[in-house]
Each structure stands twice: as structure tokens, then as C-alpha cells.
Amino acid sequence: MSETNTQVLLKQRPVGAVQERHFEVVHKPVPVTGPGQICVRNHYLSLDPYMRGRMSDAKSYAQPVAIGDVMVGGTVGEVVESRHPDFKAGDAVLGYFGWQLFGVSDGTGITKIEKGDLPLSAYLGVLGMPGVTAYIGLMDIGHPKAGETVVVSAASGAVGSVVGQIAKLQGCRAVGIAGGERKCRYVTEELGLDACVDYKAGSLSENLQKAIPDGVDVYFDNVGGPIFDAVLDRMNPFGRIPVCGMISQYNAVEPYAVKKMHNVLIQRLTIRGFIVSDHAARWVDALTDIENWLRQGRLKFRESITEGLENAPAAFIGLLSGKNFGKQLIKLI
């Protein structure tokens, strides 16, 4: 193959904010497809907050990326060469090839995508890991009941936007928390949530009180930090808090210390962290429901697409500070 394989490697482990110097862009020959292997040309790379954790060697639920290795990440693309009986050139596939244009695989962990009316990129967002995260975290850990109030942070993002809409589909009152007027308007006007609190404007505590006069039954936490504390103060008795992510803390050198834990006792709350990959048995249910809702026009999604792999480090830095508006993707072709 005459093309070049561009890759983004982890060059240094960041302490504090991620910077472009922590990555290195390199150009290598396209890998050779061995017996029993496929070669895939990636079309989209997913950028996800968990990648910040993989850049660090602090204790976590997954191994870090080694210095000099290709950054990890989900991809969708097309098989360009196959020496594998189950795949043929032209097949669309979902894989985990990381921040690179081409990848070879023996097929392990590669899923064929039936090309249909939904865009390939959706399989990295609403129809992929973030959508499933929203579904499992809300349905299996939050256990929302019709008439209850569900609050979700990072409400315009890949996970949060799906959480808020599923909460509405369950007959709940759904309230988002997001950064900025534009994102909040999207959450209420496009996604159909009942209210959205802009955590960057005014007093968060007062604004939450206004938006949630009857308190919170389920808080789907994507951000941690001071927003977590502010919502803890608004929880109703026997409320549930699926802890999905803590993006406000991923770059922190001194993690935020939660101050409002007394609410856990006095309101008899259940707080449970979860990692979507631990819930493999529920993926098919989640994706079936999500696909049906999409086809029925009951679920909307939005993407933030950056062109070119060499722009992935800047886009990733932007994702960690809210510059994305919807699922952050890198278009590779």
C-alpha cells in the first residue's frame, strides 16, 4: 500500500493540564496485513474524556498507554485488505485502533457495521460506547421512575444528551446542567429537557433551587467537583447518584474535596460509580432501544467534528475544557 500511516503517540505524561507537547505525530508505512488479519482504513476517531486517564500512570481501572505508544481510542472505518475469512474489503467496522489512520487486526474486538441510513460516525457516539453508558447508568443504576426528577451534568455532551432524553422518555422531569447559554438552549429547545442550569452564570446553588423546586431523585454525575456538591444539597430522600465521570477533576493536581457528604446520610442516598465495559450483558438491550428511539425520531444527537488526525491533540484539549458541543470526533478521510 503506497499511503502513509499517520499516528499520534503519547510522548510525555501530563501533570495538570494536557498540552500539545504531550503528543507526537509520526508518519510510518501502512502495516502489512498478515495471514488471518485485516487492514482497516479508519474514517473517524472518537475522542473521549477517559483518554486523559490513560495518559496518566496513576491507579485506575485500566492500564495506561505506554510512552511512545499510539494513543488508544475507538474508531470506525473500512476494511481495505482482508486475509481473514469473516471479513472482506469494503466492510464497515467498529474497532479500537487508536489515534491512527490504519490498523491491522486478527478480528478480535472488531464489529461489522451494517451500512444503513445512520451515519458511520454515530457508532462512536449515540449508537456506541457513550450512548450505552448513558442508558446503563441511568436505567440500571439510576432506576428512574415516571414523575421523578432526573438531573444530568455535561448535559449537551455525548453521554449527558442521551441521559436527559432517556429520562424524558421514562416520564421523568429532566433538568440539565451545562456550560454556557448556547449549550443550555440546545438542551431545552432541541433535546426537550424541562430546564437547564448554566453553571458558568450566577449562583449555581440558587439557580439549581429555581430549576429544581421539588429536589432531585436521580443525579447522573458526569463532572464531579463543585457541581457534585451543589446537587448533593438538592437530593431527595432515597435519591440515586450514578457516578459516571468526573471531568472537572481530570486535569486537577489537587483533587476537589467533596464537602456535602452529610446529605448521603440524612437523605439515605445511594451513590454508585460504574464503568460501562463491566456491563457487557446489557449492551445489546441498550443499543436496540437506542436504535429504535433514533429511528422513531425520539432521540437526537449532535457531533463536534474536527478534520485531520494532526488536529486531534488540540481537539482533545478542547474536549477537557468544554470547547466541544456534542460528541467529539476526528474525521480522518
Ligand SMILES: NC(=O)c1ccc[n+]([C@@H]2O[C@H](COP(=O)([O-])OP(=O)(O)OC[C@H]3O[C@@H](n4cnc5c(N)ncnc54)[C@H](OP(=O)(O)O)[C@@H]3O)[C@@H](O)[C@H]2O)c1
Ligand atoms: N463510566 C463510564 O463508563 C463512562 C463512559 C463514557 C464517559 N464517561 C464519562 O462521562 C463524562 C462525559 O463524557 P462525554 O464523552 O459525554 O463527554 P462530553 O460531555 O461530550 O464532553 C465533555 C464535557 O464536559 C464538560 N466539562 C468539561 N470541563 C468541565 C468542568 N470543569 N466542569 C463541568 N463540566 C465540564 C464540558 O461541557 P460544558 O461545556 O457543559 O461544561 C464538555 O463539553 C466524562 O466524565 C466521562 O469520563 C464515563
